[in-house]
Amino acid sequence: MFNNDQYQLLDFGQNQKLERFAGCSTGRTTPSAPGRKQQPGLWQQADLRYDGQKKNDRWSGASPEPWQLNFGDTDLCFELRTAPTGQVGIFPEQAVNWDWILNSPLDLSQCKALNLFAYTGGTTLALASRGVSVTHVDAAPSVVKWARRNAELSQLGQHPIRWIVEDAAQFVAREIKRGNRYDIIVADPPSFGRGPKGQTWKLQRDLPSLMLDLNDLLSEQFSMLIFSSHTPGFEQRQWRQLIGEAVSLPAGNSEAFQLDLNTPANTALPSGHCFRWQRAAKHSE
Numbered sequence: 001m002f003n004n005d006q007y008q009l010l011d012f013g014q015n016q017k018l019e020r021f022a023g024c025s026t027g028r029t030t031p032s033a034p035g036r037k038q039q040p041g042l043w044q045q046a047d048l049r050y051d052g053q054k055k056n057d058r059w060s061g062a063s064p065e066p067w068q069l070n071f072g073d074t075d076l077c078f079e080l081r082t083a084p085t086g087q088v089g090i091f092p093e094q095a096v097n098w099d100w101i102l103n104s105p106l107d108l109s110q111c112k113a114l115n116l117f118a119y120t121g122g123t124t125l126a127l128a129s130r131g132v133s134v135t136h137v138d139a140a141p142s143v144v145k146w147a148r149r150n151a152e153l154s155q156l157g158q159h160p161i162r163w164i165v166e167d168a169a170q171f172v173a174r175e176i177k178r179g180n181r182y183d184i185i186v187a188d189p190p191s192f193g194r195g196p197k198g199q200t201w202k203l204q205r206d207l208p209s210l211m212l213d214l215n216d217l218l219s220e221q222f223s224m225l226i227f228s229s230h231t232p233g234f235e236q237r238q239w240r241q242l243i244g245e246a247v248s249l250p251a252g253n254s255e256a257f258q259l260d261l262n263t264p265a266n267t268a269l270p271s272g273h274c275f276r277w278q279r280a281a282k283h284s285e
Helices: 092-102 122-129 141-153 168-178 203-215 236-246
Strands: 007-013 016-021 024-029 048-050 059-061 067-070 077-080 112-116 133-138 161-165 184-187 192-194 200-202 224-229 252-262 268-279
Touching (some): 092 122, 092 224, 092 252, 112 122, 122 184, 141 161, 184 203
Parallel strands (some): 024 048, 184 224
Antiparallel strands (some): 007 016, 048 059, 067 077, 252 268
């Protein structure tokens, strides 16, 4: 997980959350905190604020950008900067999955992974640090460039990572035709998105067919699966049902859970839902 000097959720309420990223406190909108009251004293000290209702200059305050954030006691490092969407380049709720990868008892060193909707590469870097060869796919050229920068900062610039700018569904369809197979598949699909050629993605409409296609990419030694979503109303039970209908998983250990961020007072902010599975580890006698 993050060390406290690198990331903390300080407070949330009234559809906003206050976080501190490597010394920079940031107030942003979030749909998952509608009714809780804010602690005014904390918010008055925010370095940056994002107002999603404004058309221009949605960010206000003094930014140290670009600035860097380190993950735990690892070499993983992320460059942060303010984006027009209100993002800063990292989804801290995914840290629980990075820890899961880094602490997996499986030997992942010879594995090939496909990371779809891969954003700025947190999961890609966690896998690469375990020796996994990763295919990183995102439809936004600027985001893929950002992820490559993070790989360089994390001393993984020379690691075998394929950086792909393409619509996820189209890339998967082409990989099936090419006969490529993967030992690990990760996907964090958005509610809505656009591909580099104007393709539209709608989670409720397009996810079931993508899941069926992904089943055709599983190798004989398929070892790990992580699917997550930040779409309101799409919860862990939907992940369990969808994966059970679409993907043929070998024997292993699975769990579906809510992604949470916690304040220092241990108050949880719901931040998405996740399903993950890994092959049962072989124990030597």
